[in-house]
Amino acid sequence: MSEVESFFKSAFSVDNVIFGFDGSDLKVLLIQRGAAPFKGKWALPGDLVYPNEDLDTAAERVLEQLTGLRGVYLEQVKAFGAVNRHPLGRVITIAYYSLIKISDYSVTPASFAQSAKWHSLGEVGELAFDHNEILDNCLKELKHKVRMAPIGFELLPPKFTLTELQQLYESILETELDKRNFRKKILSMNLLQDLDEVQEGVAHRPAKLYRFDRKRYVKFVAEGFSFDI
Amino acid sequence: MSEVESFFKSAFSVDNVIFGFDGSDLKVLLIQRGAAPFKGKWALPGDLVYPNEDLDTAAERVLEQLTGLRGVYLEQVKAFGAVNRHPLGRVITIAYYSLIKISDYSVTPASFAQSAKWHSLGEVGELAFDHNEILDNCLKELKHKVRMAPIGFELLPPKFTLTELQQLYESILETELDKRNFRKKILSMNLLQDLDEVQEGVAHRPAKLYRFDRKRYVKFVAEGFSFDI
DNA sequence: CGACTTATTGTTATTTCGACACAATGTAAT
DNA sequence: ATTACATTGTGTCGAAATAACAATAAGTCG
DSSP: OOHHHHHTTSEEEEEEEEEEEOSSOEEEEEEEOOSSSSTTOEEOOEEEOOTTOOHHHHHHHHHHHHHOOOSOEEEEEEEEOOTTSSTTSOEEEEEEEEEOOGGGOOSOOTTOOSOEEEEEGGGOOOOSTTHHHHHHHHHHHHHHHHHHSSOGGGGSOSSBOHHHHHHHHHHHHTSOOOHHHHHHHHHHTTOEEEEEEEOOSOSSOOOEEEEEOHHHHHHHHHTTOOOOO | OOHHHHHTTSEEEEEEEEEEEOSSOEEEEEEEOOSSSSTTOEEOOEEEOOTTOOHHHHHHHHHHHHHOOOSOEEEEEEEEOOTTSSTTSOEEEEEEEEEOOGGGOOSOOSSOOSOEEEEEGGGOOOOSTTHHHHHHHHHHHHHHHHHHSSOGGGGSOSSBOHHHHHHHHHHHHTSOOOHHHHHHHHHHTTOEEEEEEEOOSOSSOOOEEEEEOHHHHHHHHHTTOOOOO
16 A cells, blocks of 8 residues: 555545635635646645644644734634545545635745635635535635624724725625614624724725724623624 | 554544433433443444545444434534544544434444433533533534524424423523413414324323424425524 | 715614413312 | 312513614815
């Protein structure tokens, strides 16, 4: 049995759906595979898990190698383990998704030879392996989670306007929201800190800037408050 | 490298949290381990995944070998992959939970030497491996899911009373519900079929029996209805 | 200064939610 | 037959959340 055959007899990997938001579209970061199988195809960034590495650690490593970012929001979704999902052998993969600020992402990661590119969700074609299925599952999970926990802020810069926040939610949920009702609801949660600053360089009335108050959120949760949009 | 060492170099398993309901308590089916490691300790039923076996299939197999049941509700929760979670080597496990009717469960499964026993959730002590953590995660997922989808019926016999249904929800959610409000809400969904039968053999006014109408539920979902308690 | 663009704000009708108590229907015992 | 007992089954009302809806304010640009 060759080295490769032996390794692939039973292996596990992590795959990471990295979401970003460019102000109007929800995007996902994909890499173009440089080697077989599926050479040339777009795929989710992922890697085999090292023998002495926790699953979560492996997911963080993949993310950091590709984006240079550490400490960002990252969550496991589920495992995919169909027998024939990997053409070279039995590999189950654990899917994660993470939320990053596109502005923090450096375009030229040194450690990956593959080209990486942001794709709008509508423009994602056929991916390698079962990655379309993984992406669908992660997106579904994101849609759900973003309504139950204040994770949307992970996709925005530290200072943002209410309109930007609303556009983010509209992109993720793929629905239109009423402006007045949205603002009422968000502001009534008392999770946003009014920075007494306004946008600059816009050709119209500048909007006020807010910041998500994480400390206050933690305190509210301890008191029984639950986020719900 | 011995056979065992080689196998455990990298393996994956499934573990199954099997929930049941005895009319007043939510229970979980545990086995007592007959071999090292953790010999004698209570544990979740689980097994290594065969090389040519899908994850879901493996979970179904574990469930059937222990209970004799097929085609019951079963759902993956997540993977657990801490490096040292298994003392003999690197084994990640995929956790599932399933819902069965205790009355369908045959007490003496042939294929498992270990003794299996229903445990009330309050009486679960320290389990083998990281199984307490897995159980906690599955229970949390069940609590969440049972409010979003009509899966509670999987734990009840085909014919049940509204009081039984309410007690089930109270057990799972660990909270008391108002009788009138609960009945109003459940009945307004039009998912229960009034069987025009009543309980027999009870020493008081017998309650009407209902059945969950799965076909109607599927139809309603197609029309945009969403279950919510 | 006028045209333009986006930000900001409040009211009302409708629906949902939560609290709450008593009469009806059966069995069991005398 | 009557009574005690246990559990089922039902309606209202106030509070709170939700959804629909449009006009004015604050900037920039030419």
